[in-house]
Amino acid sequence: MDLMLCRPEAWGTHLVHFTGSKEHNVALRERALDRGLSLSEKGFRDVDSGELLLAADEEEVYARLELPWIAPELREGEGEISAAAAGRLPRLVERTDVRGDTHTHSDWTDGVDTIETMARAARERGLEYMVLTDHSPSLGVTRGLTPDRIAEQKLELDRLNGELAPFRILHGTELEIRSDGSLDYPDDLLAAFDVVVASIHTGRSQPTEQLTRRALAAIENPNVDIIAHPTGRIVNRRDPVSYDWPQVFEAAARTGTRLEINGSPRLDLDERLARDAARAGVQLTLASDAHRTEELVYLDYAVGVARRAWLEPEQIANVVGTEEWTR
Template sequence: MDNKNIRRAFKLMASLMELHDENAFKIRGYQNAVAALERVDAPMAGMTEKELESYEGVGKSIAAKIVELNQTGSFSDLNKLLEVTPAGVVEMLNIKGFGPKKIRAIWKELGIENTADLLQACENDQIAKLKGFGAKTQETLKNALLYSQESKGKLLWAEAEIPAEDLKKILQETLQTDNVEITGEFRRKLEIINLLQLVIATENPVRTQEKINEISALQQDEKLSGPFAWRGTVAETGLKVEMKLVSEADFVNEVFKNSAADMHLSLPYNGSETLYNLLKKVTFKSEAEVYEKAGLQFIYPELREGLGELELAAENKLPKLLEDTDLKGILHNHSTYSDGANTLEQMAVFCKEQGYQYLGMCDHSKSAFYANGLQEGRVVQQQKEIDKLNEQLSPFKIFKGIESDILNDGSLDYEEDILKTFDFVVASVHSTLNMTCEKATQRLITAIQNPYTTMLGHPTGRLLLRREGYPIDHQAVIDACAENGVIIEINANPWRLDLDWRWVSYALEKGVMLSINPDAHSTTGYADMRYGVLMGRKGGLSAEMTFNAKSREEVEAYFVERKKEKGIL
């Protein structure tokens, strides 16, 4: 098992123990084990008990259970709790914002054992009558359940990446052809994948379908399939799959057609002609030939949305898109000072070893008590440690930052005497997520207008496939950032990817710089940077407009100059 699944098993164990009202001390032990395992970067699969025990916080009991997990896929104590817990109740533990204690109350007091009955109970006003719930909690729960229903069978791009590439490889090996290409939403780098589409070149579609049906990971839907289209699902995830079977000669055209949004294909690129019509007239040998024939600059698949890219390509004005290698540093990260899994030093050393020039440390502010937010004294303590580490790690630089909670009225956490000690401030909303669009927008604008706000963090607070973001007027928020010189982050955590890529072009048009931030809570979180880059590219982001593509010296000068401009220095 990979490290993520091992940690997930122990998180489930802790939740189940809390659900069954077991010993609080033992529950805390499993929660501490999860925190310890977050700090293990090396693959735990195949490690011996002794090797596992060498990690701080991993005792003999936990090490033994990890070995058992690797050997059997579970461990006995977890199995015992799963045996006495209805599967539907286990599923209910995944409802965002509702912990084991609330799920226990629903299960034990109302006898509800699945999400379908839970939704019906919300409709019948039963949940609101439970002690500790109320009408507001019931409505929140109902909305979470409806959102979860809509999300079934869908995957984040990051979740779909490995299964999609694995399926492509299996198909190539099974069909003994290289002409298998992933297209559709995945190739266009959409943040959520509703349907995994592939194009396969074959001269014998009947035999090809027979061979596809031999792949155990797939389940065909015969009613939806046809002679030239296999449709079904990936058995493990329920993700819908569509494979189009075409001749070798038509392979490139079909790949191109299925790698672009309808608007990209149907909008005229020269006043009258469309790419869709061009594909009907000419058989191409490469996608580059399509654009060359149309007299257009080559357009990468992630830009093929029909959102102005054709006009730019006609004038040879498409930007040079941001690359992973353009990024010089990582801003917005958390350490064990708040809710991170790795120490400040570990975060910094690992960042330096990855070849970056600087790290922005942004632990949670004091209002985020649930995340061990920093009281004023601990801010001073952390900044002293940063000064010491900067001497040791020079020329690598740790910038003193904070993820300051935006309070309900739009003000920032901390008084000015603390705020002025930071090199930069990322302002983010973490509480009261149910405001109206007008109030939520004004809340953000008030924070943006604060002279201490350097950067706006995850503007809508969304968690893809888990929780909708709070509604905001994106245009008004971006305009305020432009007026106040505030950077907007593209939060690279694959559950967030917020700012949404659909607003990147407007931000760039207004001259607002964007920063690709992983919001990393461990050293492994740095790997999420690539997802932020993908979303930036999808919105047309270049290195020139990416804040953390600046060098260490440029970033340091920017922070100092900004504070001078705002009268802080």
């Protein structure tokens, strides 16, 4: 660990310099040189006169370069400086834009806490709603819900929604896309849910073509609203699978099926795929996939990925209220 000390008057250039990225800093230094200035953590130096020009905060650093302040999540040398110079920086989504969590579990399947405990915790975090998405049966380990249990769960949600209003629990499912591409519940059962989140957990070693066919089968089903953690990666544990992404994005954009940014240790989609998806006209959802109340905070990490993906609120499906999901 390095401990840096600097005078308050030079805080801005120190902060920008040491938070990077390298690519961003190199581009800033080039832009400074174009203006007859050399830029280091110590400040700007006029190349001709040698005069040192200090910047006490980040805004001053960017203003000296004739740029608006650039959010740290965008500082990757991926076009943010030209976008800033042209006044085309995105209005990045913020946590407070997100009104509901679209992927949560309870002790009815593989979660730890009761539905009520989860809902109260989500409400305390300032959300207006959460979609409860307990598992369908074929993912054997999780005691997926049978049709009878789904009907019972619906009654429990009706009771809780009466108590917790205006907070609302939407009835969803995490629907298994089976290895052969079929879905784990029939259409009439799916139609009764408020929100259907479909996902692939098995058959992950299939070739790209076959995985793509499975994803497309779910996307094309009019009852499916969201594809959860599309690549299935778990950071440091499970590699992502790959699809024919242009085909998947085209189908998702055309059918209005959202792709999820899962904020659990999956961070899936990652920021590059999320940015590509949004550019292809796909709406994204931000979700915690929480299995206990402590994991509801993962929604914040999904927001972080969305910001790194340059996403604006209009590109996120859960900036809208419950009425949009229950039409």
